[in-house]
Every structure is written in C-alpha cells, then in structure tokens.
Amino acid sequence: MINILKKFKDLQFGEPQTDQQMTVIPILGEDRGDVAEPSNVSFKRTSGYGTMVFDNEDTKAGIIPSNYMTRGKSAQDHAMSGAGIALPGETVFNNACCIESSQGGMLHGAEDVDILPASLRKAFTDMELRKRKKYNKLWPRITAWLKNIPGIRTGNAHLRYFYDDPKYKNAIESFCAAFEPVPNQLGAFILFEGVPIGIEIMPTANHWVEYWELLIRGCYGAELVKLQATGAIKKSSTLIIPKIPDDASAEEIESIFSGFTKSVQSSMVPLLNAIQITDQNSDVNSSGLHIEVLKTDSGGGGDIITQNTEPIYLSIVL
Amino acid sequence: MTLTIDSGILQYIPKGTYYEGKDEQFNKIWKMWSDLFTYDRYLFSLSTLLEGTGFSKGMMAHLLLSNPVEKGNKELMIPDGVDEQFEKKIIMYNLSKEKMPRALKNLLFLAGKDSNASKVNNSRTRKVILDYLFKDKQPEELDSMAINFKKKMAILVRHALGKYDLHKVLNGNIKTINKFFGRYSVRHDLPIVFHLFDKRPVYGSGDVVPYFKKVESYWEARDAARSGDIDKFRNAIKNLPVRTAMGFRNTFKLPIDKEEIYKKSTMGEKEKLQMETAAKKSGVKIKVDYAKQDLYDLWKALYHKILSGNEDNIEKINTAIETKQEKLPYIDLGDTVVLIDASHSMLGSKERPLHPFLTSLCISATLNNIREIIFTGGDNSKEVLVPSGSTKLWSGLLKAIELKPKTIVVISDGYENTMQGMFNKVYEHYKTKGHDFNLLHINPVFAASASEGSSRRLVADINPMPVENYKYLETEIIFNKMIENTTLVKKLLINKYQKLIGGV
Numbered sequence: 001m002i003n004i005l006k007k008f009k010d011l012q013f014g015e016p017q018t019d020q021q022m023t024v025i026p027i028l029g030e031d032r033g034d035v036a037e038p039s040n041v042s043f044k045r046t047s048g049y050g051t052m053v054f055d056n057e058d059t060k061a062g063i064i065p066s067n068y069m070t071r072g073k074s075a076q077d078h079a080m081s082g083a084g085i086a087l088p089g090e091t092v093f094n095n096a097c098c099i100e101s102s103q104g105g106m107l108h109g110a111e112d113v114d115i116l117p118a119s120l121r122k123a124f125t126d127m128e129l130r131k132r133k134k135y136n137k138l139w140p141r142i143t144a145w146l147k148n149i150p151g152i153r154t155g156n157a158h159l160r161y162f163y164d165d166p167k168y169k170n171a172i173e174s175f176c177a178a179f180e181p182v183p184n185q186l187g188a189f190i191l192f193e194g195v196p197i198g199i200e201i202m203p204t205a206n207h208w209v210e211y212w213e214l215l216i217r218g219c220y221g222a223e224l225v226k227l228q229a230t231g232a233i234k235k236s237s238t239l240i241i242p243k244i245p246d247d248a249s250a251e252e253i254e255s256i257f258s259g260f261t262k263s264v265q266s267s268m269v270p271l272l273n274a275i276q277i278t279d280q281n282s283d284v285n286s287s288g289l290h291i292e293v294l295k296t297d298s299g300g301g302g303d304i305i306t307q308n309t310e311p312i313y314l315s316i317v318l
Numbered sequence: 319m320t321l322t323i324d325s326g327i328l329q330y331i332p333k334g335t336y337y338e339g340k341d342e343q344f345n346k347i348w349k350m351w352s353d354l355f356t357y358d359r360y361l362f363s364l365s366t367l368l369e370g371t372g373f374s375k376g377m378m379a380h381l382l383l384s385n386p387v388e389k390g391n392k393e394l395m396i397p398d399g400v401d402e403q404f405e406k407k408i409i410m411y412n413l414s415k416e417k418m419p420r421a422l423k424n425l426l427f428l429a430g431k432d433s434n435a436s437k438v439n440n441s442r443t444r445k446v447i448l449d450y451l452f453k454d455k456q457p458e459e460l461d462s463m464a465i466n467f468k469k470k471m472a473i474l475v476r477h478a479l480g481k482y483d484l485h486k487v488l489n490g491n492i493k494t495i496n497k498f499f500g501r502y503s504v505r506h507d508l509p510i511v512f513h514l515f516d517k518r519p520v521y522g523s524g525d526v527v528p529y530f531k532k533v534e535s536y537w538e539a540r541d542a543a544r545s546g547d548i549d550k551f552r553n554a555i556k557n558l559p560v561r562t563a564m565g566f567r568n569t570f571k572l573p574i575d576k577e578e579i580y581k582k583s584t585m586g587e588k589e590k591l592q593m594e595t596a597a598k599k600s601g602v603k604i605k606v607d608y609a610k611q612d613l614y615d616l617w618k619a620l621y622h623k624i625l626s627g628n629e630d631n632i633e634k635i636n637t638a639i640e641t642k643q644e645k646l647p648y649i650d651l652g653d654t655v656v657l658i659d660a661s662h663s664m665l666g667s668k669e670r671p672l673h674p675f676l677t678s679l680c681i682s683a684t685l686n687n688i689r690e691i692i693f694t695g696g697d698n699s700k701e702v703l704v705p706s707g708s709t710k711l712w713s714g715l716l717k718a719i720e721l722k723p724k725t726i727v728v729i730s731d732g733y734e735n736t737m738q739g740m741f742n743k744v745y746e747h748y749k750t751k752g753h754d755f756n757l758l759h760i761n762p763v764f765a766a767s768a769s770e771g772s773s774r775r776l777v778a779d780i781n782p783m784p785v786e787n788y789k790y791l792e793t794e795i796i797f798n799k800m801i802e803n804t805t806l807v808k809k810l811l812i813n814k815y816q817k818l819i820g821g822v
Contacts, residue, residue, distance in 0.1 A: 019734075019738050174733070177774075178735065180709075182708050183707060239739075253716060253744060257712065257736075257737075261736070
C-alpha cells in the first residue's frame with residue numbers, strides 16, 4: 001500500500017478554515033506541471049447523449065477536473081466520468097453521463113458548472129462503469145442520492161432538483177464565502193466533523209482559483225448540505241473555540257488563536273498519512289499526461305494525473 | 319403581533335438576486351409591507367420619508383391609498399406633531415423627490431400598470447394624480463412633461479377622470495372641466511390635456527394662454543413628417559427631445575440622417591449617458607460630466623478603468639469622488655473605527671461585480687467621526703485595493719477594539735475564513751471585560767430574507783444590517799430600532815417629517 005501524498009513534492013499546509021461541520025485545510029506549494037492555463041479550457045457542447053465536447057485554446061494539453069458537471073436549461077445536464085485531458089483544439093469525451101433522466105436537448109456552452117457530489121463520485125473508481133459508454137449509467141445512483149432530501153421530488157434522477165432548489169442553492173453557495181483561497185494554494189484537504197472526505201491538488205494556484213468554487217460548493221458543499229438535510233449529520237458547529245482568559249491581552253489572544261489553529265492543523269494533517277492506496281489502474285495516456293484511477297482503503301478513490309512520472313493533479317473522495 | 323421587518327421593505331427593486339428568485343423576494347417584501355401597515359399605519363407612512371427605492375415607495379403609497387383611513391378613529395390615531403393631511407403630503411413629497419419617470423411609474427401603479435398591484439381609484443388617488451400632474455406646474459415644465467411622457471400622462475388622466483368624464487372634458491363640458499381642473503390653472507392647462515389625447519390644442523380667443531412651445535413644435539413636426547416636408551421638420555425638431563424626433567423620422571420613414579437628429583434635437587445629461595454609444599456609432603461624440611454622477615457609479619467607473627488598464631479620465635474621476643464625498647450628508651455614530659472585509663467573496667456576483675466592496679467604500683464615506691478604517695485582506699498590487707483571498711476578520715476586530723472607539727462598524731458578508739466563531743469569541747471577551755463599544759455589522763450583500771437568518775451573523779446577539787445601497791444606511795439604522803423602540807422611532811420620523819415637509 002502506498003501513502004497517498006508521498007509522491008507530491010514540497011507541499012505544505014495552510015491554516016484550517018471551518019464552517020459548520022466542514023473543515024478545509026489549504027494545501028500550498030509551488031506551481032507544477034506544464035499544462036494549459038485553466039481559463040483556456042472550456043466546455044463547449046454536448047454532441048450526443050453521453051458525449052461532452054471541450055475546447056482548449058492553449059498550445060498545451062489541459063486538465064479537466066474529475067467529474068466536471070455542467071447544467072443548462074432545456075437541455076440534458078452532463079458530467080464527466082473522471083478527469084479529462086483536453087488536447088489543443090476540440091476534445092470529445094464519449095463516456096460521459098447524463099444526470100437528468102427525463103430531459104432532452106443538447107447543451108451549448110456551460111451555464112451552471114460544478115463537480116459531482118462527493119459520494120456520487122466514488123462510483124467512478126469502478127473502471128467498468130467509468131469506461132462504459134452508456135449515458136444513463138449514473139441514474140440509479142442519482143435517484144438514490146436524492147432520496148429522503150426534504151422538498152426534493154423523488155423518482156427522477158435529476159440532480160438539478162437539488163442544485164436549483166432555492167433553499168439548498170443558498171446553503172451550498174454560502175460555503176464559497178467561508179473557504180476562500182489563500183496565496184499559493186494548490187488544493188485542499190476536506191473533512192466533515194474531523195473525518196477526511198476528500199483531497200484535491202491542482203497543478204497550479206491558477207487552477208485552484210479557477211475550480212475551487214466548483215469543488216467547495218458543488219462537490220463537498222452539496223454533500224454536506226445533503227447530509228444535514230437528511231439528518232445524517234447534525235447542523236451544529238463541531239469545533240469549540242478555546243476560552244480566552246479574562247486578563248488576556250490582544251497579543252495573547254493572537255497567540256491563543258494561532259496556537260489553536262496550529263493544533264487543529266497538526267491533529268488533522270496526520271489523518272492524511274493513514275489514507276492508503278489499495279488499487280491503481282491506468283485510464284488515459286495522452287500528450288505526456290497519464291491519468292490513473294486510485295482506490296483507497298476507505299472505499300473511496302479518484303484520479304491522479306502525472307506528467308513525466310511527476311504527479312501534478314489529484315482528486316480523491318474518501 | 320410579532321413584527322418581523324427589515325429595511326429591505328424600502329430597498330426593494332423587482333429583480334431576482336443570485337440566491338432568491340424574483341417572486342420569492344417580492345412575496346417576502348410584500349408580507350413585510352402588509353405586516354408593518356397592519357402594525358402601525360402611521361409608522362408605515364412616516365417610514366417612507368427615509369431613503370429608499372422609488373419602487374418600494376410607490377408600492378407603499380399604493381397600499382396607503384388603497385386603504386381608507388378609518389373614520390371615527392382618525393383624530394385619535396393621528397400622531398402628535400403632524401396634521402390630518404400628512405399621509406397625502408408624504409406621498410406628494412416622495413413623488414416630488416423622485417425623478418419624473420419614476421414618479422409617473424409609481425402613479426401608474428394606481429392604474430394597475432407596471433407592477434403586481436391592482437387598480438385603485440378613489441377621491442384620494444384622483445387628487446394625488448391630478449395634483450402631481452398639474453398643481454403648481456410652470457408652463458415650461460408642463461410643456462416638457464407633455465412631450466416626454468405623453469402616453470403615461472394620458473393613462474393617468476384617463477384613470478383619474480374615467481372614460482365618461484374624460485369624453486366630456488375633451489368635448490368642452492365646462493362643468494366637468496371645473497370639477498376636475500377648477501383648482502388648477504384650467505384654461506392654461508387644458509390644451510395640454512387635448513394634446514395628451516391626440517387632439518391638436520385649441521386656445522380659446524380672448525384667454526391668456528401660455529404658449530406651449532414644445533407641444534406646438536410637436537404638432538408642427540408631426541404634420542411636417544406626415545406630409546414629408548423635410549425643411550419644416552428640421553426646423554420643428556429643434557425644441558424636441560431626440561427620442562421624439564427620432565420616433566417621427568422612423569415612423570414616417572423620413573430621408574434624414576440620424577446624425578442630424580442627434581445634433582438638431584435636445585438631450586439631457588442622463589440621456590447623454592444613455593445615448594453615448596448609439597450616438598458614437600453615428601459619428602457624434604458625447605461628453606460625460608463626471609461631477610454629475612453618483613458616488614457609487616464613480617467608484618465603479620474608477621475600478622473598471624484601473625482593472626481594465628484604461629487610464630482615461632482617472633484624475634477627473636478621483637476628483638469627482640473626493641468632491642462627492644465632501645458633500646454627502648453624514649451619519650454620526652460617535653468616535654468610530656470601520657473594519658472592512660476585503661476577502662474574495664466581497665467581489666460580488668458576476669451580475670454585479672465588486673458591488674459589496676464598492677458599497678462598503680461608499681458606506682464608510684457616509685460616516686462621520688471616523689478615526690481609522692481597517693481593511694482585512696485584499697490585493698494591494700494595483701492602484702486600488704481589490705478584494706482577494708481569505709481574511710482573519712477576528713484579527714481586524716482585535717485591532718479595532720484596541721483603538722478604544724465608541725462604535726465599531728464591521729462591513730462584511732459575515733464569513734470569517736478562519737475557524738467559525740473566533741470573531742464572536744473576541745467580541746464576547748472584550749464585552750465581558752467591560753469594554754464599552756457598540757458594534758454594527760453591515761452586510762452589503764442584500765437578501766430579502768436577511769431578518770430570517772440567511773445573512774450570516776458574526777456575533778451571536780447582533781443582527782447584521784443588510785445595506786445594498788449606501789444611501790440607505792440611515793434607513794437601516796432606524797429600522798434596526800423600529801421593533802424594540804417603536805415610540806422613539808416614530809418620534810424620530812415625525813421630526814424628519816417636520817423638517818422636510820413642515821408640521822402642525
């Protein structure tokens with residue numbers, strides 16, 4: 001078994017941020033890899049059910065984050081089955097999945113963009129499902145995911161029901177205001193109630209700036225709001241901020257808070273070391289970039305991308 | 319009854335925000351209007367004297383005019399310090415403070431136009447409409463109104479008079495004319511009424527009738543356009559607004575260049591801004607006067623220019639900002655330290671980029687007695703501070719408290735970017751230690767449901783004040799106290815009424 005972060009060089013951890021039951025520990029480091037600027041890579045259209053087309057205006061190959069999801073009105077919403085490599089020009093992915101079970105129409109450009117909810121993403125560690133060219137392959141899991149969420153119509157596999165509901169939309173959007181990027185941030189270690197839920201590492205800080213909202217809001221935020229709404233997790237703050245002694249000066253308060261922040265960080269970061277990779281399968285090899293699908297001992301997994309054997313991207317849910 | 323209101327009732331503009339659909343927001347605001355009206359009608363009407371949007375004030379006036387004051391209780395209910403006609407005076411005052419297109423739209427609510435409001439027609443609405451259109455209007459003003467707002471005025475006059483009486487007025491029935499227009503300069507204004515209903519004004523012989531230059535030009539231009547007499551048309555449009563002239567040109571397909579219409583007809587300052595691009599396409603350059611723009615728009619223009627690398631007129635905009643700030647009516651909260659959150663989320667939405675941060679800058683400019691402004695976070699690498707990254711808001715609060723001011727104003731969306739609760743811990747610590755300061759949390763990211771908790775609290779027992787527009791800060795402060803101290807607020811509002819309109 002391999003420790004998940006050992007391959008990545010020179011990573012540090014930033015100060016933890018918490019909001020409700022979510023903790024985000026920024027992962028910091030120098031930019032790595034030689035890939036397209038994220039702003040040059042964009043979703044263009046769906047050319048058939050289960051087929052997503054991306055455009056890359058750069059001269060280098062670009063990375064499409066794992067399980068990138070796009071929704072648009074009067075069209076079938078889609079999501080990628082894993083991470084993608086967008087070659088300069090147009091790249092077609094024909095193993096994508098539809099995420100609405102009774103809506104027709106093709107997407108033209110991205111209206112609402114997110115990453116699939118964390119627990120749904122786990123399904124794509126199964127290589128057979130990931131590679132299967134069947135547009136409805138995720139519908140049963142979407143229906144199950146939506147089940148028991150108050151106020152959400154059941155029976156149809158429409159993720160949009162959740163993301164468009166004003167109550168849930170408001171709740172997931174608020175996470176974007178709570179977990180804002182810090183300088184040199186490449187990614188984040190995400191925990192719910194102190195339990196690891198995901199690890200995200202992008203090649204560059206620019207990539208993080210481009211995609212962090214999709215992850216924090218659409219992937220982890222949506223998962224947490226769903227868990228709150230179904231009563232699987234109680235809606236209360238989990239971290240108790242230390243008491244400040246009555247006679248503490250401003251300097252002492254600064255010191256108490258930074259000490260507490262460090263202690264939270266030092267108690268949570270070792271949890272990463274406990275996460276072990278149990279299986280690794282090659283998925284795509286293109287333009288010097290290699291996508292592998294990982295499985296972890298916790299039953300989760302996701303994608304790692306290497307360039308000339310150097311890992312530059314990681315996205316796993318636990 | 320338990321009253322749940324916030325200043326959103328005066329700040330409503332009918333457009334959906336990112337979080338809340340238009341109807342959802344309108345329903346919440348409508349409930350707040352109805353609740354406050356039921357709770358205290360006079361507090362409701364007096365509150366419209368505070369800064370607010372034209373739409374909100376129009377809808378609130380509609381509510382007042384749709385509900386007659388209960389007879390018998392009238393004397394008992396009217397608060398001390400105001401006269402019996404104060405409701406109507408407030409409505410008229412608010413109309414007079416709006417720009418004319420907005421005021422006319424608010425009157426059109428009474429005719430069931432431009433809103434969800436139903437038609438309302440009674441002696442009070444008739445008086446309000448006709449007074450606004452005709453009372454104390456100089457002929458020049460009426461002349462312009464009749465050209466610029468012909469259709470709107472016609473709807474209003476028809477609504478106030480009713481079809482039957484309007485027909486009699488247009489057929490010269492003296493009794494009916496006197497009934498509706500007797501209190502105004504009837505003989506002077508009647509030609510205008512004819513014009514509104516597409517009848518060429520007729521002036522009675524022997525009467526002293528002011529010459530409505532624009533109305534006359536309108537009819538001359540229309541006749542010339544209809545007959546294709548270009549020279550006569552060119553001459554007639556000199557007194558007409560560009561829209562009207564362009565309308566005739568297009569309707570009657572006149573062979574005359576757009577450029578000539580822009581040059582020959584007249585344009586106001588606002589129209590210049592609106593027409594700048596269209597006119598430029600036709601080869602005409604329009605000069606924008608920055609000194610006449612609003613403070614928020616100036617900040618917006620400055621940020622837009624700096625961030626897009628356009629250095630044109632930066633100096634002029636900076637000077638205009640300074641001048642505007644000096645002339646703002648200040649709100650004095652005592653010795654104050656302002657803490658502004660400059661984290662990434664203060665950039666706002668794609669639809670309204672930078673809105674929360676620019677509003678914060680404007681709010682700080684309206685406060686008097688500021689000792690220091692502390693920014694937490696932000697990117698300083700450009701000529702202006704740009705919201706960016708995360709921020710330790712609690713650290714800014716520590717600095718502010720250590721300065722020992724009377725008031726700390728925190729302008730933030732309420733998200734800490736650190737461990738949730740640290741800000742509250744710092745606040746509680748100093749309060750327990752006996753530090754005497756007031757903390758106001760202003761949230762520049764507006765949501766109608768702010769009072770219901772969707773606006774994130776930084777401190778457990780302090781409700782954030784949603785202030786979407788810096789002009790509404792005073793309004794918000796008053797609304798913040800409205801429920802806990804209705805008597806005091808009513809007194810403050812009556813003082814405002816006496817100052818603005820005059821009391822008994």
